[in-house]
Amino acid sequence: MIHLSRILCPTDYSVTSDKAVRYAIEFSRSVNAHVRFLHVHPPENIAAKTAAGYGLSVGGDDAFEVIPQLFSALLMSEKKKGLSADMHIMRGEAAKVIASHAHSWGADLIIMGSHGRTGLVRFMMGSVAEAVFRTADVPVLLVKQSGPEKAVRD
Numbered sequence: 001m002i003h004l005s006r007i008l009c010p011t012d013y014s015v016t017s018d019k020a021v022r023y024a025i026e027f028s029r030s031v032n033a034h035v036r037f038l039h040v041h042p043p044e045n046i047a048a049k050t051a052a053g054y055g056l057s058v059g060g061d062d063a064f065e066v067i068p069q070l071f072s073a074l075l076m077s078e079k080k081k082g083l084s085a086d087m088h089i090m091r092g093e094a095a096k097v098i099a100s101h102a103h104s105w106g107a108d109l110i111i112m113g114s115h116g117r118t119g120l121v122r123f124m125m126g127s128v129a130e131a132v133f134r135t136a137d138v139p140v141l142l143v144k145q146s147g148p149e150k151a152v153r154d
């Protein structure tokens with residue numbers, strides 16, 4: 001028997017990936033699973049790090065661990081409604097981090113968008129979706145960017 005207790009939902013916080021987030025929330029609720037959202041930051045900027053090492057000040061905000069307000073608001077309200085969920089933020093190459101975290105955490109399923117921030121629909125799926133689909137050792141459910149939203153009802 002298939003038992004889905006851990007669902008991993010990677011998100012780049014884009015509108016396209018929000019579709020997968022909403023799907024993952026409803027899916028997890030309906031199978032009584034815990035859902036973990038995962039956002040991956042690009043690897044550390046070596047140039048900035050080197051500059052900092054030489055004593056140069058490096059400006060700009062490091063968005064690390066900053067969760068967009070809309071996203072955290074959605075999470076909070078779903079958690080209040082009883083959803084079992086948490087959020088992870090990691091650094092590295094998105095597809096590699098997603099696939100290896102799915103493995104080490106013991107995810108039973110990955111739910112992600114077919115597209116993300118770039119959103120070029122002429123490709124069947126984006127590069128992160130493609131690489132995760134190819135390399136992950138658990139099933140991957142791709143939520144398409146286009147098409148009717150019959151899966152999620154308000």
Ligand code: ATP
Pocket residue numbers: 009010011012016017018020038039040041094111112113114115116117118119120125126127128129130
């Ligand atoms: P590309 O990045 O290849 O130009 P794209 O942005 O349209 O195309 P992907 O990046 O493959 O498409 O996004 C597909 C899905 O992968 C997203 O909906 C999201 O679930 C996941 N994803 C993409 N980037 C990240 C990231 N940095 N952190 C977590 N999940 C991500």
Ligand code: MN
Pocket residue numbers: 012116117118126127128
């Ligand atoms: Mn992308």
